[in-house]
Amino acid sequence: MSILPHSSLSTLRVVSKSNLSESAKSSILNDIDMSLRLLKSGIGSESKKEPSSLIEVSSLNKAIVVYGNLLVQLSQLIRSQSLMAISEILRMDKIYLTGDSVEEITHKNNNFGYNKLRLEQITDQLIMIEKWLED
Amino acid sequence: MVGGLKMGFAWWMDSSEISANSFFKFLPRKHILNLDILSNSEVKMIEERILSSGDTISKQSDNSELFRLRELQKDIILNDMVLCVEQSFMNSKQLKIPHSEDLLPTELIEVAQRMIELRKKLVKRIGNFND
Numbered sequence: 247m248s249i250l251p252h253s254s255l256s257t258l259r260v261v262s263k264s265n266l267s268e269s270a271k272s273s274i275l276n277d278i279d280m281s282l283r284l285l286k287s288g289i290g291s292e293s294k295k296e297p298s299s300l301i302e303v304s305s306l307n308k309a310i311v312v313y314g315n316l317l318v319q320l321s322q323l324i325r326s327q328s329l330m331a332i333s334e335i336l337r338m339d340k341i342y343l344t345g346d347s348v349e350e351i352t353h354k355n356n357n358f359g360y361n362k363l364r365l366e367q368i369t370d371q372l373i374m375i376e377k378w379l380e381d
Numbered sequence: 382m383v384g385g386l387k388m389g390f391a392w393w394m395d396s397s398e399i400s401a402n403s404f405f406k407f408l409p410r411k412h413i414l415n416l417d418i419l420s421n422s423e424v425k426m427i428e429e430r431i432l433s434s435g436d437t438i439s440k441q442s443d444n445s446e447l448f449r450l451r452e453l454q455k456d457i458i459l460n461d462m463v464l465c466v467e468q469s470f471m472n473s474k475q476l477k478i479p480h481s482e483d484l485l486p487t488e489l490i491e492v493a494q495r496m497i498e499l500r501k502k503l504v505k506r507i508g509n510f511n512d
Contacts, residue, residue: 255483257476270475277473288465306506307431310444313503314428314451320496321455324405324485325462331484332466336476369492372499379502 255335256342257281263343271343278340282333289329300371303378316371323364330361399500401493406459407481412467413460417453424450444507 258274260266266274303309340346401407427447470478482490 255479257470257479259475259477274473274475277476280472281469281476284469285465288462288469305435306503307434307437309503310447310507311428311431313499314424314447317451317496318454318458320493321405321458323489324481324493325458327486327489328408328462328481328484329465332469332479335479339476365486365489365492369488372492372495375499375503376495379499379506 256339257332257335258339258342266343275340275343278336278343282336282340285329285333285336289326289333300367300374303374309375309378312371312375316368316375319364319368323361323368327361399497401490401497402481404497405481405493406456406463408463408466408484409478409480410463412464413456416457416460419450419453419457424454441507448504 257278260274263271301308301312301315303312424447427443427450431443431447466478470476485493
């Protein structure tokens with residue numbers, strides 16, 4: 247399973263590789279490798295804590311504290327998902343330019359399962375605050 | 382309430398115009414140079430003070446300060462993402478940064494929008510308790 251919601255995405259400004267000279271293609275491939283290295287260091291700095299258990303929301307004070315926690319968790323998820331998705335697109339662009347095997351590369355950095363669990367937990371906690379506010 | 386606290390609370394708490402795109406710093410955009418420094422121990426301290434109030438509504442200054450600090454924390458995390466992406470693409474004129482709307486699953490964007498709605502409701506609730 248790919249981490250990308252839209253599989254036709256590309257970071258390439260050129261529409262087709264058929265218009266590219268070998269040296270232009272090589273230059274873009276170098277740029278892609280450089281970008282991938284920089285993104286990898288960004289992704290690597292993220293802490294992968296075990297998801298915490300859900301907190302019962304029974305007062306405004308608790309709702310405010312839980313909201314703050316959720317906001318930080320959601321921001322970390324957006325950061326992580328964005329960096330991983332861009333890396334995946336860059337790898338796909340590399341495949342397109344080189345003609346390498348797709349399967350060989352797409353299975354290397356697939357963390358969407360992890361992110362999906364995090365999103366589900368954030369959603370469950372969000373529902374708990376929403377429900378408390380409705381009561 | 383006409384006190385400075387209430388007014389000070391209101392000017393940055395108005396979320397009627399906030400979109401997920403601006404609040405969660407959707408790409409592409411430029412990173413912000415000088416964000417405030419965050420103290421995690423201060424966040425913990427205020428959280429403990431708020432929670433120790435139990436069901437009694439805690440001081441508005443604590444509530445608004447926790448909101449401010451958590452949103453600063455959000456901004457630092459997302460600004461770091463923007464900087465990382467900016468640096469990854471800055472050396473190439475042949476590559477372009479994709480848009481967050483294309484990078485993030487629909488369900489994640491929906492949760493981001495719900496968080497903003499939740500923020501509005503919480504701000505309103507805090508305001509009602511302090512009128």
